[in-house]
Amino acid sequence: MLFRYISKRFAVGLLQLIGLTIAVFFLIRLLPADPVSRLVGMNASPEAYAQAAKQLGVDRPLLAQLATYLGFQPEIAPGLLQGSLGVSWVTGTPVTAEIAAYLPVTLELVTLSFILALAVAVPIGMFGALNPGGKADKGVFVYSLFAGSQPEFWWGLLFVYLFFFTLGIAPAPLGRLSPMSSPPDVVTGFMTIDSLIAGQFDLFVEALHHLMLPVFTMAFILSGPIIKMVRQNMARALQSDFVLYANCAGLPKRRVAGYALRAAMAPSMTLIGILYGFMLSGAVLTESVFSLGGIGQYAINAVLNYDYPAIQAVVLVITAISLVVYLALDLIHAAIDPRIAF
Amino acid sequence: MHREAAAVAERPETMAARTVLSVENLVVGYPVDGRMVKPVDGLSFKVHEREVVGLIGDAGSGKSTAALALLGLARPPGKILGGRVEFDGRDLLKLPEAEIRAIRGRDIGIIVQNPRSSLNPMLRIGKQIGYAYEAHNQASGTEVRRKVIEMLRMVGINDPESRAEAYAHELSGGMAQRALIAMALSSKPKLLIADEPTSGLDVTIQAQFLDEMWNTVQKTGSAILLITQELGTLANYCDRVLVLHEGRIVEDAPVRQFFANPQHPYSQQILKLQRERGHSLGLPPVEAGTRPLLATTDLRKTFAVRHTKKLIQAVDKVSLTIGRGETLGLVGESGSGKTTVGRCMLRLLEPSSGSVVFDGEDLVKLPPNDMRRYRSKLQIVFQDPFDSLNPRWSIRRILTEPLDLHTKLSTADKRRRAEELMDLVDLDRALLDRRPRGLGAGALQRINIARALACNPEFIVLDEPTSVLSPRARVGLIELLVRLQKELGISYLFISHDLTTVRYLCHKVSVMYLGQIVETGTVEQVFSKPRHPYSQALLSAHLFPDPTNRRVDSVIPAALEGEIPSPIDLPHGCYLASRCPHVVEACRATPQALEPLEGGQSVRCWRAVAGEIQAFGGAHA
Numbered sequence: 001m002l003f004r005y006i007s008k009r010f011a012v013g014l015l016q017l018i019g020l021t022i023a024v025f026f027l028i029r030l031l032p033a034d035p036v037s038r039l040v041g042m043n044a045s046p047e048a049y050a051q052a053a054k055q056l057g058v059d060r061p062l063l064a065q066l067a068t069y070l071g072f073q074p075e076i077a078p079g080l081l082q083g084s085l086g087v088s089w090v091t092g093t094p095v096t097a098e099i100a101a102y103l104p105v106t107l108e109l110v111t112l113s114f115i116l117a118l119a120v121a122v123p124i125g126m127f128g129a130l131n132p133g134g135k136a137d138k139g140v141f142v143y144s145l146f147a148g149s150q151p152e153f154w155w156g157l158l159f160v161y162l163f164f165f166t167l168g169i170a171p172a173p174l175g176r177l178s179p180m181s182s183p184p185d186v187v188t189g190f191m192t193i194d195s196l197i198a199g200q201f202d203l204f205v206e207a208l209h210h211l212m213l214p215v216f217t218m219a220f221i222l223s224g225p226i227i228k229m230v231r232q233n234m235a236r237a238l239q240s241d242f243v244l245y246a247n248c249a250g251l252p253k254r255r256v257a258g259y260a261l262r263a264a265m266a267p268s269m270t271l272i273g274i275l276y277g278f279m280l281s282g283a284v285l286t287e288s289v290f291s292l293g294g295i296g297q298y299a300i301n302a303v304l305n306y307d308y309p310a311i312q313a314v315v316l317v318i319t320a321i322s323l324v325v326y327l328a329l330d331l332i333h334a335a336i337d338p339r340i341a342f
Numbered sequence: 343m344h345r346e347a348a349a350v351a352e353r354p355e356t357m358a359a360r361t362v363l364s365v366e367n368l369v370v371g372y373p374v375d376g377r378m379v380k381p382v383d384g385l386s387f388k389v390h391e392r393e394v395v396g397l398i399g400d401a402g403s404g405k406s407t408a409a410l411a412l413l414g415l416a417r418p419p420g421k422i423l424g425g426r427v428e429f430d431g432r433d434l435l436k437l438p439e440a441e442i443r444a445i446r447g448r449d450i451g452i453i454v455q456n457p458r459s460s461l462n463p464m465l466r467i468g469k470q471i472g473y474a475y476e477a478h479n480q481a482s483g484t485e486v487r488r489k490v491i492e493m494l495r496m497v498g499i500n501d502p503e504s505r506a507e508a509y510a511h512e513l514s515g516g517m518a519q520r521a522l523i524a525m526a527l528s529s530k531p532k533l534l535i536a537d538e539p540t541s542g543l544d545v546t547i548q549a550q551f552l553d554e555m556w557n558t559v560q561k562t563g564s565a566i567l568l569i570t571q572e573l574g575t576l577a578n579y580c581d582r583v584l585v586l587h588e589g590r591i592v593e594d595a596p597v598r599q600f601f602a603n604p605q606h607p608y609s610q611q612i613l614k615l616q617r618e619r620g621h622s623l624g625l626p627p628v629e630a631g632t633r634p635l636l637a638t639t640d641l642r643k644t645f646a647v648r649h650t651k652k653l654i655q656a657v658d659k660v661s662l663t664i665g666r667g668e669t670l671g672l673v674g675e676s677g678s679g680k681t682t683v684g685r686c687m688l689r690l691l692e693p694s695s696g697s698v699v700f701d702g703e704d705l706v707k708l709p710p711n712d713m714r715r716y717r718s719k720l721q722i723v724f725q726d727p728f729d730s731l732n733p734r735w736s737i738r739r740i741l742t743e744p745l746d747l748h749t750k751l752s753t754a755d756k757r758r759r760a761e762e763l764m765d766l767v768d769l770d771r772a773l774l775d776r777r778p779r780g781l782g783a784g785a786l787q788r789i790n791i792a793r794a795l796a797c798n799p800e801f802i803v804l805d806e807p808t809s810v811l812s813p814r815a816r817v818g819l820i821e822l823l824v825r826l827q828k829e830l831g832i833s834y835l836f837i838s839h840d841l842t843t844v845r846y847l848c849h850k851v852s853v854m855y856l857g858q859i860v861e862t863g864t865v866e867q868v869f870s871k872p873r874h875p876y877s878q879a880l881l882s883a884h885l886f887p888d889p890t891n892r893r894v895d896s897v898i899p900a901a902l903e904g905e906i907p908s909p910i911d912l913p914h915g916c917y918l919a920s921r922c923p924h925v926v927e928a929c930r931a932t933p934q935a936l937e938p939l940e941g942g943q944s945v946r947c948w949r950a951v952a953g954e955i956q957a958f959g960g961a962h963a
Contacts (some may be wrong), residue, residue: 239418245460247415249474249525250447253439259462266464337464338509 004329013323024315025066025278028308035089035306043216056089064256069312085316086309090301095313098298103317105176105286106294112211113218114272120224125230126261129238140227156217156289163213170213173290177206214290218283222275229271233264233339241278267339273329277322359390362533362565363412363450370404370411378423381407383589385425389533394559394566396580396597398573398612400812401783403588405569409537411451412567414442429533438639448478451526452535455519461510467521468494468506470529478529482838493524500553516547520875523555530562537569544675545839546902551894552579558895559714571813574842574885577601578893585609586715598889612813615820615846616887626667626828628849633702633832634663636687636801641696643682647910654909656682658857659696661936662835664801667827669834671848671865673841677906679857680837684803687835688720689713691750700801718748718797725806727786731778736773737764737789744796762793767822784815788822795826803835808843818844841884845869853877856909856917859936873939873950875922876902916947924955 037044040052053059057068057077063083064073069086071079078084085095128137147155156173163170176184176191183191184198192211195203237243237260246256284296302310334340368385371378381404389395399405409929411422414434421439427434429449434442434783446452454460462470471493481489494502495521510518519539526534536555540548556579559566568580576583576597583600583609585593592606600761604610643657657679664670672680687698689705698705705716724730741760745751751759766770767788778786787807794802804823808816820843826832836847844851844865851868853861853876861874872878879902885893902921913919915930922929926949937951938944949955 241454241456241459242462244410244415244417245452245454245522247443248410248413248446248452248454249475249477250443250445251473252443255473255477259464262464263462300505339463339511 002331006021006331009327009330013320014101015329016323017320020319021070021312021316022066024312025069026062028311029062031306033306034310039089039308069309085313088302088307088310090307090310098310099313100189101186101297102293102295102298103253105191106280106283106296107294107321108190108192108216109211109214109292109294110276110283111288112215113222113279115275116215116219117222117226118272120219121226122261122265124223124229125227126234126257126264127230128227129234129260129264130233130257140231144224144228149221151284151285152217152221153289155220156214156286159213159217159220159308160289166281171210173213175291176210177203177292178210210290214292216287217286217289218279222279225275226268226272229268230264233267234260237261237263262336266333266340269329269333269336273322273326276325277318280318280321347407359392360395361388362391362429362593363389363495363567364428365412366426366860367426368408368411370416370420371422372416372420372421380423381589385411385583385586385590387473387591387594389565389567391532391565392559393582393743394556394568394580395582395584396576397567397569397584397586398571398576398813399586399815400608401571403586405586406537408586409452409454409535409567409569412535412937413446415446444478447474447526447531448529449531450533450535451529451531452673453519453523453526453539455538455541458510458513459517459524460522461513461518463510466509467513471506471521471525474525475528480527489528490524492529494521496527496558497521497524499524516543516551519543519551527558528668531564533565533567534559535569536566537600538571539568540575541571545841546675546879546883549885552885553893562879565774569572573616573813574886577887577889578885580759582587599886601889607645608814612718612816612817625669625824625847625849628665628668632665635666635668635698636702637663638683639685639697639699641683641686641698642694643686643691644694652910655695655857655912656909657665657686657706660854660857660859662852662859662862664833664835666800666833667831668850669836669848671772671844671851672835672837672854673839673844673851674854675839675880675906677909679852679909682857683804683854684722684835684837688717688722688803690722703849712738718744719799720801720803721797722803722805723787723794723807725809725818727783727790728778729791731786733778736775736777740778740789741796742795744793748797759796766795766826767792768818771865781859782815783811783820787811787815787819789821791819791826795830795832798830801830803832803837804835806839808840816843823847841869841881842886853880856906856912858917858920858946860946862936863941867941867943871943873943873945873955874947875924875950875955876918878955933963 004325011300015036035037036049036053036056037058040048044052050059057065067073068076069079069199071084073079074082077086079086083096085099088095088098091098117231124136124140128134128140157265160170160173164172171178184194184203187194187197191207192204195201195207240263243256243260246259281296281299283294287291287294287296296319298310299314301307302314360863365388366386369380370382371380381397381402383526385404387395387410390689397405397408400841407416407420408741410416412427414422414427414437416422420436434445437445447471461467468487468490471490475481475486475489490506491502494505499505499517499520502522510521511522523539534555538556542549543551552575555566568575570576574623580597583593583595583597584591585606588606593600593604593609595605600609601613601616604613604617617778639661641657641660644653644655646653660679660683662670662683662698670810671953672683674680682691689698693706696706700716702719703716705713708716729773738757738760741763742756745759760774761771764774769785769788769792773781778789779785781789792806808819811819823834824847829835834847836844838844848865850862850864853874861872861877863867868877869881872881902923907913907917907920913930916925916934919925919929927951932948934946934948936944936946937948940950945951947955
């Protein structure tokens with residue numbers, strides 16, 4: 001049953017990806033942009049222009065380009081079917097390799113931020129719901145007004161000023177490691193994991209140290225909506241008949257709170273999934289402030305350079321990750337709440 | 343003093359009974375628009391050991407709020423504002439949190455009205471019952487497990503091992519109620535608070551269920567506070583009656599004394615019919631020998647089951663006749679097809695086959711336009727008075743809508759008619775400009791009736807019109823319906839599962855089971871001499887409000903076993919065969935026909951026709 005459900009979701013996801021790939025392929029080509037002249041410059045000779053166009057393959061009919069991109073003409077160039085996302089028009093390196101370099105940065109940042117945000121926000125939201133109108137509840141209200149009303153790059157800058165410049169407890173916002181250290185061998189692309197694999201514990205600490213402020217910034221922003229959501233869902237659960245009855249049956253306070261938390265977390269999963277997908281591309285502001293060079297920055301560069309293969313690849317990859325995250329959270333939701341049937 | 347003396351006379355063994363619970367001046371408030379509304383305001387009463395105390399009151403009289411407050415709880419944002427709840431000599435409201443938690447569930451168990459939503463939807467019920475037990479008892483994992491299975495078996499759940507693994511949404515309402523009881527009784531509480539424990543259960547299950555509860559208390563020597571809106575439950579199971587009215591106890595009397603000589607005006611109102619009229623209201627007699635106003639012949643209605651070729655047999659060859667000024671009661675468990683019959687008669691649902699002859703005209707054959715002419719003659723009143731009125735319309739607009747559709751009256755005439763209708767159903771004309779919001783169920787149901795009466799109908803289908811009403815409103819509505827019939831000569835089809843009301847209102851009764859009529863006869867015939875085993879079971883399970891013939895004092899006849907079969911795959915022979923105590927092999931093979939008996943009674947059971955089934959004494963007729 002579960003296996004069938006997962007395979008079905010993957011099949012549907014695959015269809016979505018194919019549809020999206022084709023849609024994006026045509027949509028970017030609808031842009032009033034000329035990637036060739038962007039590449040060869042405005043003053044290039046018609047011959048140079050034509051040669052560049054030929055090199056990029058944009059001189060061919062659109063459907064032929066699509067077929068190549070999808071991988072139906074491996075004799076011209078490897079495509080999606082061959083597991084290739086194409087070659088970047090700007091750098092000339094395979095996009096797959098570039099994504100592999102940029103994506104882990106963002107995944108690491110966003111995932112750690114979510115873990116931190118959940119670890120902080122869930123207990124706070126729960127506490128607020130258990131003691132409505134209490135001091136914690138009021139504090140949370142002020143905080144969520146604050147955190148939600150300022151953009152994250154502003155908070156990032158503020159934290160840099162405070163923790164790096166004034167207090168000096170955070171490293172300079174200049175990347176994932178200090179410029180003097182050499183990174184560990186790339187295995188997964190995640191600095192924290194790679195340093196551990198390499199057995200360089202000092203590098204692991206350093207990587208965490210550099211992630212401290214960006215993660216803190218993102219978690220600070222993310223916690224607001226999560227606290228609100230948990231508090232609201234929890235307050236609703238606390239008013240439910242089954243919590244009232246649990247009290248009637250004299251269950252210990254901890255168990256009753258557990259009942260309510262579980263009931264509150266189930267519907268929260270959906271929102272967390274949406275937030276995660278959103279943050280994959282939305283982390284770009286934080287990445288910029290801390291010079292992290294994640295997928296968000298990569299995407300922006302790709303768009304600015306009309307680097308079509310790169311743009312397509314970013315859309316595809318982020319969508320694929322979002323689909324997987326949604327599926328995982330739906331499975332967690334179903335595990336928490338048995339009323340969800342596949 | 344007098345009351346206490348009576349109590350002693352009634353149950354000598356309670357003379358020295360210890361007081362289990364003593365409530366004094368309890369007040370519970372809810373903040374509404376900045377002020378405190380107090381649904382419980384100065385509640386005081388006592389419950390003794392081994393006593394079953396009934397608490398009756400109208401909807402909104404504070405019954406459920408009071409029940410929770412006895413445990414020191416209030417549904418948020420409510421608060422207990424004052425008073426004492428003394429249990430075992432300690433005031434629960436002054437105990438520290440941890441101590442009162444220890445008492446809840448261990449010493450005082452509670453069963454609530456909405457069992458399914460009161461079970462945690464995310465945990466298997468066995469686990470929940472285990473948690474409740476663990477909270478109050480030292481036990482290892484396997485001991486808890488054993489206890490859970492034992493409790494589930496005790497409350498009559500078949501195959502408790504696998505049921506323990508079920509989630510609340512996988513259980514029927516009755517099953518969930520049993521699970522809740524298993525939880526409430528797992529620590530053997532000294533006091534059980536049961537808040538309308540049988541609401542939503544079918545008659546046959548309801549009686550079984552209260553029997554079990556009563557037996558458990560007798561066995562374990564605990565006490566019960568039974569909260570109810572049903573006089574029948576009070577009369578059959580309670581030793582003493584408390585009447586809750588506007589947040590406080592207005593009457594406290596032993597059950598027989600309460601029924602024989604109620605003191606408070608509210609008690610007198612709810613007992614009015616029993617006291618003034620006995621079992622029957624002296625209905626206007628029906629002229630014999632005339633052509634019936636409405637007759638159905640072989641009415642059938644089937645519904646297709648989605649994604650299959652199967653059919654649900656909702657109504658199967660139902661033939662009924664209703665004379666002018668006559669009321670026919672249609673009774674049976676939920677799912678028996680009563681409502682579908684009513685709707686097919688008015689062609690709110692198209693019958694699959696058969697005829698509905700009204701005043702010489704077969705309605706089923708009429709083209710839609712001609713049918714419209716008859717709409718004003720045939721009306722319906724639904725079960726839920728809230729849902730059947732547009733909440734955004736004024737009462738006046740609700741009452742004049744049928745006049746707009748069916749008459750060419752002037753605006754002034756319509757206004758006058760609306761006022762007339764309000765007078766007819768005993769409502770204040772001032773309500774005409776209000777909206778349904780804020781009116782009680784009783785008043786709304788009267789408005790529904792007034793709307794049905796607007797165009798002078800000759801026939802009204804009443805689909806469980808009293809089932810959501812409080813005891814007082816129910817009495818009023820029954821009287822109203824009888825009066826309207828006397829004054830206007832209307833015929834009713836009264837669909838109900840409440841046999842007490844049917845006995846007051848109906849001339850004839852038809853008993854339905856799985857889409858078929860299994861017995862028809864006059865009220866006297868069916869109530870005093872039911873012939874069909876199903877009618878017998880239904881009547882013996884019904885709780886008549888008669889404390890001189892209590893169910894707990896008499897030997898209870900065999901109840902039907904098992905559940906109603908699915909209406910999709912019906913058995914070939916008698917539909918009741920799988921549950922019938924009189925079943926023989928021939929029953930399973932032979933389809934049953936409705937055969938006439940002497941005196942106009944007819945029954946769908948060959949053994950009853952052959953005189954092989956004892957007509958049981960009709961315990962309450």
